[in-house]
Amino acid sequence: MNRAVFAMVMALLVMPLAGPALGQDSMPPAPYAYNQLEDPQLEAEASALMHTLRCLKCQSQSIADSDAPMAGDMRHQVRSRILAGESPDQIRAWLIARYGDYVSYEPEISATTWPLFVIPVLVILIVAGVLLRRLGKRRTDEGEGA
Known part of the structure; x- marks a missing residue:
């Protein structure tokens, strides 16, 4: 009886720790995280911008080079906003406002x-x-x- 109670208590303690890790992998990537835009000129603008933005999880890679899920979400945001007609400067300003100056490899004074x-x-x-x-x-x- 004691072993069963101990096993149940341990399972209840471990489950909340495993939940976030399991939940993150079950989400599909955003549509533009790994898919390029159909218009080559818009994709070139997006790619140029993505190479100047830092992956906040990796910290040593741009979001264009990183495989982190957060970088995929940021690539999706960049491509979606380019597709919606925003300029790279507007997107950079939005990302800096959201994540801070550290997100940009080209900091402003x-x-x-x-x-x-x-x-x-x-x-x-x-x-x-x-x-x-x-x-x-x-x-x-x-x-x-x-």
Whole structure:
């Protein structure tokens, strides 16, 4: 009797953990996740945009290259919106509003991202200034010693 109760309790504890994983695989992919648009020009626009968008699950691949289900959903959104007449810039703006700046491989300068562009330039200028001062000081020291 104790084993049966223990097995039942364990099954009840494990089932909620397995549910989301099983449910995700049972959903069919979105229609345009793996199917290209019939119009080659529209598909070229969609493909170019998809190569500039980051897969949020993989993080090192574009949504064009990723096999993650989320990337498939994002490809579907891009193709559906291109087919509906939206421009790539409008779609990028919508995805950034939905997922944040991180989704784009081509970040825009904004109130939150400007330090990412300015700080590296400042560091390079500081290092160059320090090196020039040290080299200048070394040359004057060599000149005095001769």
